[in-house]
Structures are given as C-alpha cells and as structure tokens.
Amino acid sequence: MIPELGNFALFIAFAFSLLLSIFPLIGLRTNNLKLMQLAPNLTVGLFSFTLFSFACLVYSFLTDDFTVLNVAENSNSLLPIQYKFAASFGSHEGSFLLWLVMQSGWAFAVVLKSKSLPPEMRTRVLMVIGWICVGFYAYIITASNPFDRTLPYFPVDGRDLNPLLQDVGMIIHPPLLYMGYVGLSISFAFAIAALLSGKLDSTWAKWSRPWTAAAWAFLTLGITIGSWWAYSELGWGGWWFWDPVENASFMPWLVATALLHSLAVSEKRNAFKSWTVFLAIAGFSLSLLGTFLVRSGVIVSVHAFATDPSRGVFILILLALVIGGSLTLYALRSGAIKSVGKFSTFSRETMLWANNVLLVAATIIVLLGTLLPLVHKEIGLGSISIGAPFFNQMFTYLTVPFALLLGIAPFVRWKQDKLNKFLTMPAVVGVISILLSVVWLKLEFGEVKFYAALGATLGLWVTLFTALEYRKTASKLGVSKVPLSHYAMALGHIGIAFVIAGAGLTSQYTQEKDVKLWPGDSAELMGYTYQFNAIKDVNGSNYNGWAADISVYKGNYLEAELLAEKRYYPVQRNTMTEAAIDDGFTRDLYVSLGELLPDDSWAIRIYVKPYVRWLWLGGILVALGGFLTLFDRRYRGVKLAKQAGANV
Template identity: 60%
Template sequence: MIPEIGYFSLVLAMALSLLLCIFPLWGAHTGNLRLMRAAPSLAVGQCLFVLFSFAILIYVTLVDDFTVKYVAHHSSSTLPWYYKVTSTWGGHEGAILLWLVMQSSWTALVALMSRSLPWVLRARVLGVLGFLGVGFMLYTLWMSSPFERLLPYYPVEGRDLNPLLQDPGMIIHPPLLYMGYVGLSVSFAFAIAALITGKLDNTWAKWSRPWTMAAWGFLTLGITIGSWWAYSELGWGGWWFWDPVENASLMPWLVATALLHSLAVTEKRGIFKSWTVLLAITAFSLCLLGTFIVRSGIIVSVHAFATDPDRGLYILSFLAVVVGGSLTLYALRVSEVVSEGRYKFASREVSLWLNNIFLVVATLVVLLGTLLPMIHKELGLGSISIGVPFFNKMFAILIVPFALLMGIGPMLRWKQNKLDTLAPKWLLNVVLALILTAAWLYGGYDHVTPLTFMGTALAVWITLATLTDLLQKIALHNSVTEGMKRLGISYWAMVLGHVGLAFVIAGVTLTSAYSVERDVSMKPGEIATLNQYDYRFEGVNTIRGPNYSGHAGEVTVTKNGEFVVRLHAEKRLYDVGMQFMTEAAIDDGFFRDLYLALGEQLSDGAWSLRIYHKPYVRWMWLGGLLISLAGFLVLLDKRYRRRVESKATQGAKA
C-alpha cells in the first residue's frame, strides 16, 4: 500500500503542475491577477507532493521491500543504509524521480523568492517551469515509475546496487549534477517569459543572473566530484575520458559559462540581449539532450542508463517540443530587440563577446565529437571513433586565445580603452609568465614539450593578470584594507573563478605530461621503484565488508630510505552480484599523488600491481572547487540583491 501512496502523490503533483502550467500563463495573457496569484501556491504544493513521493521511495528501499521492482533491481538487504539511500537514484526510474525533486524544488524556490518581480513576468516564469514539470512527471508516471510492483511473485533478495556506485562520490555527485542541470531550467524560464512578454529589458537579466549563477555553481561542483570519482573508483588513474556521458554534462556547463558573462553585459550595458536569450535556451536544451544521451540506450557507458528505446523517443520528442517551440518564439521576437549601449573594439564588451564565441565553438566541438559516431552508426554507415586525441587537440587550440582574453579582459573598461596605456602591462605579464614557467618546468623536469610549456604559461598568465588587476584596484584607495573592502563580493568571485581555472589548466597540463605508470608482478618482500619512490610489497590479507569479501594488498612506500606512506589497495568480490571491483589506494598530496591498484594473483604466487605517480593532479579538483565557490560567493552580494529588488519593485509599481 505504501508504494501506491508514493505513486498517488506523484499523480497529485502532476495535477498541480498542470494547473501551474495553465493558470498563471492564462492569467498573464488576460490580465487576471487572481489566476496569477495562484501560481506560488501551486508551485509549493507540487514540490511538497514530489518530496513526499521521494521520501516513500527512500523508505521502501531502507526496509528492503523487494515487492517493488525498482528496489529489487537496485538494492539488497546487505547493502549499508547510506548506499540504500544512494540506490534511490542509482537506477533510471529513481534518477528521474530525483530530477523531479530538483525541478519542483527550483520551481518552489522561484515562487517564494521572486515576490518583488512584476506579477506578469513572475506568472510566466512559473508557468514555463510548470510546463517542464508536466513533461517530466508525465514521463515518470507513464514510462518510468519507481513504484511498479512485482506481485505476486517477487524475489527474497535484491540484485544489489552496481558496485561502481557504492562510493562516497556517488552519494553527492548525482544530486549536485541534477541541481545544476535542472537549475538551468530557471534561466530558460526567465528567457521564455521575457520573450512572451516582449520586454527584453534589464529586469529579466538581473533576476535571471543569480539563479543562473547558482545552477552553474552546482553544475561545476557536480562535474568536479564526478571527475574525482572516476579517478578514485574506476582504478584506471584517469580523471576524464571524453566519455559521451561526461560530455553531456560539459556541454551545458560551457554554454552556461558563456551565459553568465553575457548576462553581466546585458545587465550593466543593455547589449547582447538577443544573444543572451539564445544562450539561455541553448544551455537548458543541452541539458535535455544530455538526458536523452544518458537514458535512450544509444550508448554503452559506465555512467549511462541503457533503457528501452521508447523512453528515449519520449525524451527526444519532449526535447523537440521545448527546443522547437522556444526557437520559434525567439525567431518571432528577436527583431524587436534593440541594444542600448555603444562600444568600441578595444572594450570589455568585445573581450567578453569573443570569449563567448570561443566557449560556444568549444561546445560545438564536443557536440560534434559526441553525436557524430552515434548518427553515423544509426544511419547504417558503420562505426567511427572520435576519441581523446581529437578532443585534446581541439581544446588545446581553443584554450590559447580564450586564456589570453581572460588575462586581458579584467583590465579593460566598458565602452572604450586606450591600448597604448594597457599594452605595457600586458607585455610585462607575458614576459613574467614566460620566465616563471621556464623556471618552474626546466627546474623540475628534464624534458619539456612546447605544448606543456604553452599550457603552463597560460595558467601563469591568467594568475598574473588577475593579481595585477587586483593590486591596481586596491592601489586606488588609501589603504589595502579599504581597497579590499571596496571591491565587492562579485569582484572577489571573479578573482576566485579565474584563479581556479588557472589551477585547472595547470593541473591538466602537468599531470598529462608527467604522469608515469608501471605494471609489476611482485611477491612479498620485493621492491619496485618509480620516480624515486620505492614500493615494497608486504603481502595480501583477506578482508570482509558488509556486502563483499576480497583481498587487500599492503605496500610500504619509502623515498631515499625514509618512510612515506603505507598503501592499502583492495580487490573486492561483491556477494550478491558476484562482481569484482578494484579499490585503489591513493596517497594524495598538493604536488603529487601516489596511486596503487591491486590486480590478480598470478600462477607463480606473485600479484600484479599497477603503480602511478601523478603530479599536480589535485590542482584540477582544487580549481574546480574554487570555480564553484566563486559561483556561490556571488549569491552573498547583498548590494547586488538589494539593487535587483529595488529595480524590480519599481517595475512592479510602474
């Protein structure tokens, strides 16, 4: 009976979403304030029913109710409770319900926190979000219900959660990623509402920007943790494989990054209006495309949910309706958009616009590399492979002008600049970047390739340019303390984000160039050496976990005769599914990681091991954390929020 209550709760949420889709939009069209005022209550109500339904799914999982098909397929009685909770989004149906939780929660937050918006705009935003909610709730109830029963015949034990997902990273990675994915629907809703209203003024940009920033921050954090999970859990020592599912999250992130900067220009200068709206539509459309890629069954990946084609067809049809409808509306309204500001070539506007172009081109590269093999195969033209070398080469080309503009942009003013006053500063930073990079690389490594030098120099250049601009702005005030206070939270967020990207570029460049690995077979007492570190194999112990058994290899690491760390690498056999999993042992450090994976026992009694030395690999995730923190930091800017609320209130009174 309890699972049926969860399903019925979703039905009620669906009904409220349908009303949310109809009432406020019709009220805004006819000027009926009563219908528009119903929108916030409907938004909160549908959120509560979705949350209740999700709570029931968690409950039936925790109590091992294997009469529920989803629980029987994705959990087991021996699974630890925290992984039972994780299993509620570890399969297709539960993941879609998690999407609904995020969708309804964002909708309720918009309803509760946009009280200063004009009622017409507020109603249309909530109406668009209600339409999106209807699409996904219909999909859940009709094709992907997690409450389907196996009665009267059901198993006494579940199939267990995929061992790959039994990792702390997977407890937080999917919710964060979905928060970012679904959060971009708010930006989409603001853009569509502005197009329907026909008023693409600064108001919608001001209100859309903090929501976009929050979604972008969650998406950044989700991608970062997903990369860390792949590195620590898959046992290959890799952090990004250009897998189609990884690309599905990268594409909306790239466009959302362009959208954030374009929103800033639209808000402050009243230009790029039509471009900004198009980016908002594109960002969420790519989220839907990513959902189709992951859930249509057209790819095979450790990340993907291979399901029946009917589900993929529904998502593809919904994607066509959303994208086709929004682009049609955009085409009808774009001719009415007039930019207010004027600017010269040497200006911050042009710098931001060019970086937008590079981000969009990068997105097109990823889109082409991801979809072309699928399309080629579906058309019966055979299989083609677009792999890591293609993506690495294209991004190496695009990152150069992008990073150079990142260093130049913060020093530029709006409208127009005199290049003769800025050129000496840029030239000095270029020279310093080259000198510091040469000292760094040639002082630490015997061989430096041009590509490695270029990537590292770009990271140093961004850092120097950001710090130069920071020091110049502080110097305008009487004291350092006063200067730092006057800069504002938004500026500090920009500094944090740019420095974070410099860390990512440096980490990617250096770990790609100087990571080394060695496959060895060792008996207890034997020693293998890699990059001045000695690995002494102590032997293998039997281990027993809550739902697995296996072996743990013990390795003592020394350097120059001094103890460094004792590594504990595991090879697990999970009880229910009888699947083997490698649990790598990692000694993490700021400048390097020591990474050890235990293989199989060989015929002569030795064990196979794989040893990695990975310099600067942590810098990528540190950079990702700094970038996401920058996004959340902007939300604390009270001066910005007060300004938005003040302007929006004035608009409501008008």
C-alpha cells in the same frame, strides 16, 4: 502502503503541475491578478508532494521493500545503509524522481526569492516551469514509475546496486549534477518569460543572473566531483575520458559559462540581448539533450544504463516540444530585440564576445564529437569512434587564446579602451610567466616538456593578471569596498588557472608502471620506492576480496601506507578494483591491484601523478566563486525590489 502513498503523491504533484501550467496563463490573458497569484501557491504544492513522494521511495529502499521493482533491482539487504539511500537515485526511475524533486525545489526557491519581481513576470516564470513539469511528471508516471511493484511474485532479495556506484561519489555527484542541470531551467524560464512578455530590457538579465550563477556553480561542482570519482573509483587513473556522458554534462557547463558572461553584458551594457536569450535556451536544451543521450542508450558509453526505446521516444518527444518550442519562439520573437548598447572594437564587450565565441566553439566541438559517430552510423557509413585525442587536441588549441584573453579582459574598460595601453603589461607578465614556469618545471622535474610549460605559463599568466587586477581595483575603491562579486570573479578565474596548469602538468609528467611483485618485493618510480609488504583478505558486508599492503618510501622517509583492493561482489558477480591513493598538493601516489599470476606473484600498477589535485582544487574554486556571487549585495532582497519596481 508507503510506496502507494508515494505514487499517489506523484499523481497529485502532476495535477499541481497541470494547474500551474494553465491557471496563470488564463490569469495573464484576462489580466486577473488573483489567478496569477495562484502560481506561487501551486508551486509550493508541487514541491511538497514531490518531496514527499521521494521520501517514500527512500523509505522503501531503507526498509528493503523488495516488492518494489525498483528496490529489488537496485538494492540488496546486505547493502550498507548509505548506499541503500544512494540506490534510491541509482536507477533510471529513481534518478528521474530526484530530478523532479530538484525541478520543483528550484521553482520553490524562485517563489521564495522572487517576491520583489513584478507579479506578471513572476507568474510567467513559474508558468514556464509548470509547462516543463507537465512533460516530466507525465513521463515519470507513465513510462518510468519508480513505485512499480513486483507483486505477486516478489523476490526474497534484491539484485544489489552496481558496485561501481557503491562509493561516496555516488551519494554526492548525481544530486549536485542534477542541481546544475535543473537549475539551468530557471535561466531558461526567465528567458522564455522575457520572450513571451516582449519586454527584453536589461532587467530580466539582472533577475536571471543569480539563478544562472547558482545553477552553474552546482554544475561545476558536480562535474568536478564526477571527475574525482572516476579517478578514484574506476581504477583507470584518468580524470577526464571524453566519454559521452561526461560530454553531456560538459556541454551545458560550457554554455552556462558563456551565458554567465553574456548576462553581465546584457545587464550592464544593454548589448548582446538576443544572443543571451539564445544561450539561456541552449543551456537548458543541452542539459535535456545530455539526459536524453545518457538515459536512452543512443550512444555507447562506459556509463551503461538500461536501454528501452519506448522511454527514449517519450523523452525525445519531450525534448522536441521543449527545445523545438523554445527555439521557435526565439526565431519568431528575437527579431524584435534591439541591443542599444554601442561599443568599439576594443572594449570589455568585445572581450566577453570573444569569451562567448570560444566557449561556443568548444561546445560545438564536444557536440560534434559526441554526435558524429551516431550520424555517421545512421547514414550508413559504419561505426566510427571519436576519442580523447581529437578532443584533447582541439581543447589545447582553444585553451591558449581563451586563457590569454581571460587574463587581460578584466582590465579592459566597458565601451571603449585603448589598445596601446595593453602592450607593455602583457609583455612583462608574459615573460615573467614563461620564465617562472620554465624554472619551476626544470627544478621539480629536471626536464621541461612543452605542453606542461604551456599549461603552467597560462596558469601563471591568469593568476598574475588576476592579482594585478585585484590590486588595481582595491587601490581605486579601497579594500573594504571591493564588492563580493569581484572576489567571486577572481576566484573563478584563479580556479581556471589551476585547472589549466594541473591539466598540463599531470598529463605530461604522470608516470605509470606495470610491475610483477611477490610480497616482500619493491619497485621504483620517479624517486619513490613502492614496497609490497603483504597480501591480506578483506571482507565487507556485501563483498570479499584481496588487499595489497604497500608502503611508499622517498629515500628512507615513509611517504604513505596504501591498501589497494580487489573486491568481489557475489550478488552482482562483479570484480572491482579499488585503487589506493595517497593524495598530496603536488603529487598523488596511486596503486591499483591486478591479477594473481600463476607463479603467486601479483600484477600491480603504480603511478605517480604530479599536480593532479589541482584539477579538482581548481573546479572547487570556480564553484565557490559562483556561490560567492549569490551573497553579493546586489542580489539580496530590498535593493533589487526597489530597482525592479523603478524599472517597471
């Protein structure tokens, strides 16, 4: 009964999306304000019924309703309750429903927060969201219905959730990532609405900015948590694998970062306008493309999802309509966009232009690296794979100019600045950064490795400049007057500094060792003694296995007690390695348990990973920066309404 209600609610939501895509359009054509004002109400209906539908699915999972195919295939009566919840979006069908909850939820947020927009603009934005929704709801109802039944032959128990997904990361990572992906549809809708109306002044950039920042912050957080999850759960000890699925989330992030900066130029200086519209389209397009790549099985990945070409064809048609349609509109209308803001070759504008060029170059590299193997195979040249070394090398090249400019750019004035002002300070900051990082690495690790020193120097460079810039702004405006958005920028930039330094240090100084130990033995690595005390049995509700009890000493000081597990999940017949990690600000101690060897000893892999936490700390700081901008005074209600009203 409940699943049928959910299914029915989904159909009603689909009807709402159809109405949302049609009535406002008629309203706009006939200039009928009443019809236009239907848009917000339809959006509320769309969101309510989608949310209800999702609640029905969650209910089916929590109550172990194995007559629902989706539940039977992805859950099990013994699965812990929090993972039953997570399993509701662990499958293809469920994750799409989650996507729709968020899509309609963002639309709902637009309804709440856009009362001050001119009614035509508001209607257009919601209408564009309605168009996107029609496609997605049609897809879920026809090709990917999460409420399909197994009746009359339903199984007594479910096939369980993939053990890899039974982790706290699974509960938070997909929703955050989806919030980011789907959130970019709002920037997209604003851009398309602006193109449709032909009014591409700086106001749409102002309206679009907080939405872009919010979506981007969610995306940042989602990617960061995904990286942390891969590190802690997969047991491989890495933090970024350049896997196609990771790349699929990274591309929209890169473009959204570019968009965020380009929007600033469009809003403040009335320049880059056509380019900004293009980035807004590209950001959401890459989200969709990423989803297609992940879910269609076109590209092989460690993130194995079920493949079904008929679904893939449906998504591809959707993709072609949304992306193809918007790019066609862009091609036809962007010629009319005039950027009036003039600027000289050395100015804040050119700095942000360089930021965009580097970020787009990075996107193209990731896109090529991800898709080239597919193209290569399809034109009959055989299978190739483009792996981490290619991406690592390319990104090292791109990071250097990116970080150098990132440090200076906030100092450079809009419109025009003098280059010779920027000779002494960068030289001083540069020398200080190099000296500090060399001393730091020499003292901590005893040897200075080039790429680690490079990462540390760039990180220090960005941090020092950000601090200097803050001092300058604070002394000009007074500390209490520094706007929140300024702190947001500083936080974002320092976050990037942490990521760059962390990546450099951890990739250069990480040490790992495969050892063979009997209980009672110990092994040494980078001054740490790993003492293997005993092997224990472990039993969870849906798994059993072994755990190695290991104490880590530095000298005589007990640094950590670790329990590295190897779990066996009977229902899925899967063996999982649960690495044990002692986290610290400057180093992680990591142990992963291998096989029992014939002579009763155990294969154990131990790592020391310096500064690996900085990667995620950095990511979280960047995301916090994004969220902080939302609380800036400019984006809070009243003032915006007046400005918007004045501009119309």
